[in-house]
Amino acid sequence: MNDMLTSRERFGLLVIDEQPDRCNIMPLITSHAATVKGMKLRDYYTNGENMARAQIATVEKYEHDAISIFSEVGIIAEAMGSEFEYPENDLPILRTPVLEKKDIEEIKLPSPRADGRLPVYLEAIEYAYAALGDRIPILAYIPAPFTTAMMLSDPNKFLIQTIREPSRVESIVDRSLAAAIELCYHVIDAGGLPIIVDPLASSSVVSPKTYRQYALPSERKLVDFLHRYDLDIILHICGDTSPILDLLPQTRADLISIDQVNMQQAIDKLSSRVRIIGNYDTSRLAFSTPEDIEAEVRYMVEGALHAKKGYIAATGCEVPIKAPEKNVVAFIDTVKEVGWYWV
């Protein structure tokens, strides 16, 4: 069947509880776009126009339903003073967390138009919006406060502090929340729809207790802030979130993006309250064959398509940078074959 709607129209219907022509397809194609465009990664994440052009080229190639402005979760921490290395063909690497050099009180709130690579992100959003904003949602990934807090710190020390120094962790998270909100103001004015990503709040990294104590409240505050704008907010947490599935609706996010979770379990627990996004195994996308992918994606979509509040077919995490393009095509084509509502 042929698409009847643009991606923008399709997503617009989903978020007002209407079934679109087919389910939205939003694999987390982020830095993989650099591969598609034949671009070195450093050229991708240090230049907004490059990032946007790579994303546009990728959407034109795969015809999925979202542009994803993102490279890695350190951007806010970097703008607050953490230092990163920029390998030519890899993602930035955290070298010196700012809290190794300064106290929390000394860390300034970033200016999104001036500090770190935040201007790169804003330029990418503006470029993509000007080019395709009438046809496709421009998703702008915002590192959640808990994740940023860990990128401001030595991660090992930070995890210990979550147990021994809760008030310090809370103040770092609060500072990160303020920085995230400041970034969101600019992202929205640029035309991007903020999507909150909190990989370090995953149950693969921290306990449900730690999640409940630090990450969840800050996610909820960020969602509440964005709801002032009446925006529909996606929350993505990588890895295994099975132990915290019941807590996720408390964030008040409108769409929950899951990774290493049993989809049926997620549907049972969440689908009457939020729209579900997920969750094809990205390692399969990297190392499997198009034939296997087709069978597995078909199974996934058929099981999730009629989730009560709606469903977006996606990968569980970012599409691997070097994933074979034929595998990504297999994923998208399969959803387009089986993911129809209007027949």
Added chain:
Amino acid sequence: MYQDLTPEKISLREWSRQFRMVGDSEIRQFKYYNNDEWGIYLSPPATFMVYGSRQLKKLKFDNSLAALRLWGFTFNESERLFRARQSGKRIIAAMGDLGTVPVIALAFPDCIPFYPDCTWWTPFFNESTVLLDKASELGTPEASCFVRSTLAAFHKMAYFPKPDILFASTGASCDDYSCIMQMVEDMGYELNWLEIPFRRQRRSLHVPEEHTVAESGFEYPKRFETYLVDEYKRVWQKMEALTGTGDLEDLNASIEKNNRIRRLVNEIKDLTQTAAVAPFPALEMMIIEFGNLYGYADIDEWLDILKMIKQTIADRVEKGIGVLASDAVPLAWVTPTADPLLLNIVEDLGGRIVATEYVINQALTTIEEGIEPFHALARSFMNASLIGSTEERVRQIARGVDSGKIAGVIITNMLGCSHCAMETRLIEEKLKNVPVLAIDIPAPLGITAQLRTRITAFIEMLR
């Protein structure tokens, strides 16, 4: 509590900054259909820009809370129609008559009338050819009016839900639109047609018959009222069949409610157009006028918004403050612009709109109360400017010119709009006592430096 700042027109970014001062309780205070979950609509322009209305990045907006409410409410209309359907209301598509069928539809419980025709603004607000391209694919020629985007919207069903019933006008109506509606019918939609008579003036070649005069001064054969009464009764019967109910007292109540809106809008227009300094921008005023057609799918909330706007404007008039310079050149605007940006541009270049003729006179004049309701609707409709001769339209515009308050007239001519193509030239020719600028409205994103130069030159010449 949010306090309005000194009036001015501000950009989307400036509104975003100002929105930080709006409290959560104020945001939650305004809602459509009285729904707390999805009915809240007080958002800054940036919200709708994020969802694809790209032109909002370029527009300037009034900086009052009332204007914010106006924008939030009108830009939420598409969602509102879907929410109406989800909550069990019936969706009534009224097309082409511009102002009468919704008054009838609103007499029935839980019925939400709207005008699919208004989709013609969407390509401009979105700066997008998505709908126009789809309309072309579906068979409309490129040289037809922007109302062809309505055909694409019916095809896509992403801009409004499938209506429970459709009423479409033909006869003395926009002919491009009429053709589009026929194509909608070809898609399988069942259309209920009603015919609008051409408002003939008394002429020697006509068979002698009784004529009468509408409130706005247009003369017409009296029997047209009887004709329209029959047409409106057919609409009523269809609505009765749809809803299983029908009480003429409810029609009287609907007339009374619509009149409240019409009076309020006339008061707002009078305040705005006669103040020493323009207290409200032309773009917001155009949106206010068009609200008379159907109340943007929640007439009660719309009425409340209008009250707030009137209060804001009255306060500004009392203080002698406004959004334009006091020496702005007073202009009349004839035929609504499909491209909202043009209203901004004219004001930015020193113009001020003090009179409008947006071809919806029938929705601006009040409906007589205390007489048989269908008859009242028919008499009201005969005020329509688009159903008579150009000469009549010119006379009406000329009345404003002769009053001395208008220095120049801007007529907008829609690409492919066949009645515009003929009428604009005629109006231009016949308006003798005032300089006229006729503007061809280009496709989305088509406003050129040359067009700006023409407007600048026109306003400088008037000055």
